[in-house]
Amino acid sequence: MAARTSFTTALAGLAPDTPLPVAARLFAQAGVPVFPCAPGGKNPLTEHGFHDATADLRQVESWWRRFPAANIGMPTGSASGVVVVDVDVHGVNGYEAFRRARQTGLMNGWEALVRSPTGGLHIYYPAALTSEQPSWQAGRAGIDFRGDRGYIIVPPSRRIIDGETALYRLASLSPTPGRALDAAALRRFLDPPRPPRRLPERGSSPGRADPVKLAKWLGGERTDRNHKLFWASCVLAEEGVPYREALDAMLTVAQPDFGQREIARTVASGYKRIHGDAPRPRDSDTARATPGHDLDAGPVGRVASRGLR
Incomplete structure (x- = not known):
């Protein structure tokens, strides 16, 4: 029988007020690679960013002793075993495209829903085991995909928004284990390729x-x-x-x-x-x-x- 991903299992055991060093250690103990990011922000504090992510407990504890307020970054894709659909609300409200995609069944199979501090939504899925899932952006739809060669900030990290502290907060857990997302099909739905155009006669376009x-x-x-x-x-x-x-x-x-x-x-x-x-x-x-x-x-x-x- 399929089981939840290690990340989702660890996430389910955290409370919103779990101290960040404790949460980082729990993720590492579950085998989930993490790395420190700027307190209240997203920028990595390590030299090589998400490439430095590790589940080595001694290294993780050393990082968070040095940066106890650091947010927790996690590489997405095969490195962690999860991918994330990021619904944004800046510029373009991604919830409209999210609703349309959900109606088609393309969004089925998620394991966890996380509310971002700015009002967006992070939707976690198990990573595909048989093929790479590269990260991409569908800017016109207001949705990004965080897969291989990407990373995400995970709960209970926090941001400072207009002087107030806001958390990355677990909103819902699926009652059953998830399944891999067809990220390529989702991208085609959100940002379909333009059809080839028939070339007009030379000189006919003034x-x-x-x-x-x-x-x-x-x-x-x-x-x-x-x-x-x-x-x-x-x-x-x-x-x-x-x-x-x-x-x-x-x-x-x-x-x-x-x-x-x-x-x-x-x-x-x-x-x-x-x-x-x-x-x-x-x-x-x-x-x-x-x-x-x-x-x-x-x-x-x-x-x-x-x-x-």
Whole structure:
């Protein structure tokens, strides 16, 4: 018969007023790796952040002797055996998307519900045993997924909100053990990929679809050019401008501090964002880009993609 995860079992034994050093020790004794974070905050206090998390009791006790008010961080994914759906309330109210996802059955199988100090909700599931579940964000839905290469702040940690102390508080425990979440299906539901667009005839998209005009505009910019280039690339992709035509125009902007490789990667990321597949480069394009670089994984692609979602 399936059992609860070690984390949920340990969490069920904590009271809201359990001292943080005691809670950290109890998690470690249950085999759950933890690490200290800033008192009243989220930033790790260890050199390598969640990579330093451990269930070694002596190390955990040493950390919390040094930082007795430290919040408790826990890596998510295979490291701890749990993943978390984080429903946010800042900017976008994630509860609306959460309700829609729950109606489809995609949210079934949770083990624990934790209220965050800011009014959000952390939904804990057992991690999948057979495959990696990378962390992701669905910004337009107001929901994040904390899986492999991520971490979460766990009860009874606390935050200082408007001068008041607010706890991460266990709200509910499932009466039965949980089951793994289909995180990929949830992401597709919350942030569906844009369907491929049929490219119009060359020259049929006036105005904002003029790559030369956009390139001239970028040539005069000196701030946030990577983000603006990504935006311009997405606009051209949406308007059906051929990738090579857009790239040729944008490469005219190249300057000592705004090189051809960076431009080529960013334009390709914009087209991939709109059409779903990376454009097929010419040999000359490939020579300008860094070999083996994931065009959608660099800092420009990540930051700009979040802004467009």
